[in-house]
Amino acid sequence: MKTIEEAAKESAEAYEELRLGKLCVKKFVEGVEFAHKWIDVKDELPDENEFVLCKMKSNDAIVGGYIQSTNGRLEVLTLPNFEFEDCMNYEPISWRPIEYK
Known part of the structure; x- marks a missing residue:
């Protein structure tokens, strides 16, 4: 490459x-x-119901999901068939859109 x-x-x-x-x-x-830029969740959030790549606070893992705010705290909701153990309650630090071709 x-x-x-x-x-x-x-x-x-x-x-x-x-x-x-x-x-x-x-x-x-x-x-x-x-x-290739990641967007900090403090600067901007994706559109509601937009499926994006999310970098997690706990271990910099990257997962696909929806970012939502619950009681002033951001969390990532993943698809029902995806399981991901996260010790920090699925809190994202940054995101980026997924380009579909």
Whole structure:
């Protein structure tokens, strides 16, 4: 698998003759970093009923679920057929949307 930098350089080769190669590499890397960003639950919450990836406070485990606020405390609700032991009451610290193709 290519690194982000290798893929960026390969993508930018077509723009070298226009002297845009370095800019293309920079923008490619910025785009990848943005796409991989986790959103802190203190900054923003997903839409209600949006199934997202959640990073858990207890052990940085990543689970899919729905984030909801109960009595001022955030928790992740998982699908009925998924069991996950969490010593901190399913409390999320960050989330990111799931891209479906």
